[in-house]
Amino acid sequence: MRAPDPRPQRALRLAGGTALALAAGFALAPPLPYVAPLLALFLLAQRNQALPLKAAIGLPLLVMLTTGCGLLLIPPLQHAPVSGLLLIALCLFHCFRYNRRGGNALLGTFMIVGLTLIAAAGASSFALAVTVIEALAKGLLLAVLAASIAHAIFPEPAAVVVPPPPAAESAFDAGWVALRATLVVMPALLVALIDPSRYLPLIMKSVSLGQQVCSRDTRDAGRELVGATLLGGALAMLFWSLLGIQPKLWMFFLWTLLFVLLLARRLYRLLPGRASPGFWLNCMATLVLLLGQSVEDSAAGKDVYRAFAIRLALFIGVALYAWLAVSLIDRWRAHSIARRARKA
Template structure:
């Protein structure tokens, strides 16, 4: 039976918090239970859908979104020959593509399409330079993860339906053309170094690209004044939560416990995200913390299953996450200072 009582009808944020936590936990458990390739992608995509869409997607819309994801991420396949034989030109083309993708989102474009475009330009092309099969594997993982996320979105809306009185979240403001160009340039410079790092060893550094994509989108909504707290704070909190989650899961290792712990952590952060427990931090802070936790935790689970040293791999990955985040903060400060210098004095 769908859960729809009197109080939740009056408070849509409660339903949304329950829906986000339960849907993300279900995506995580189903993805690892079905042994999907790159299993942490499905809960990340599910989290993004649940946080931005307050209505279930129809079958036609879900299949259409999966087709769009396949086409946009597949665009990275076209750049593989250029990167292999003309690396400088290839990197410049990818930088231009990132700028246009972020600029499209800042001027009112669909953020999900922007996400898939950025992933296609970076993750897919980087993977393809090492092995074309790895690139197709990543595309397959993205499409399968998105289809799972769409199904979980519909189930979560059935379980915790949106109240009829609930209002859709306001659309992100469309930035003026000049400001959009500056912010898009800033986001591009945040993502590009992680892409260059991934070209060294794509199989090992693909999570770094996914983190950089998240930072690039988060940097579009932050300012130089709160960049350190917003970007670095959420990264450190995500790492701390991943450590706590890992030790909690070690008490009793089972797929259902994986689901239940994810549900608990998701509920705690969803309360902050939807201001049921008000804080000074923005919703983007809590969303990025949850994304960081899922990426780090998912990689640690895969390392454990492969027999790798989990703690060493986590320390290296967390260190890279912090370096990428510090670089993002530096870009925000430098470009904002340059922009203020260029503006005429009033």
């Protein structure tokens, strides 16, 4: 007897959990309400099994503790900026390397997000850094709750065999990949230091790109990085136009459910395509970030279309830089391997 195909359930779970986290985030209005759906997206995409009760309770506390350690980086950034940035780059490098060496990818991702957001916010204001920690903690609580409800409604089929975790990379390969991802994230952090309250979504976009470039196959890096950003921006414009017909929270929830479900079908290869799963995950992250910040701009009375255009241009700029960084680092790595081979 054939095992049931779990992919339809996973697509429905991803769309339902992300939409539910988005609705809860904007209904309860914590700081940075778009953080909750973004974390739910990462949580559901990286785990096909529901979090155990202890993990569901302990993960927000653990992430709050680890991200709180980012407060220790504020004094070096304020009094010795170069040393502080180098220290942040070192921490990011080890976080990415930890993921590639077989560490807990979910915890590593949250540590990277917290480290970069808090460092940028704290360089401007300690109170803003505390607000970001609060936003991450509340957003993760909502994300975990939404993911648990999604798993309860769309459970993983019992007959599905859980594949073994991928083998950890060698220290040499993991180091190169971590260096590549760190160089992708750092420029966005530098830009965010100019005005943290305005550019925090840019950091989260760069973290998403950093996760995507951790793939060792970079032959289609331009299409993967820039294409996902462009498609996410186009879908966000279409979404915003449709939401304008009936700008209500329940319609925001339903449109999110539909858009994420359509992209999730590509992510889980229910519809064939050449793009990798990272492409579609990056596209969904771009969609959530652009829409979430646009809703915030609209509530604050800002010019939504001007802010959207500037933010999308920054996202595309970061994606283009990521493509360039990946190409240069991979060439450097190829030359390094060739030199080592000649010496041997």
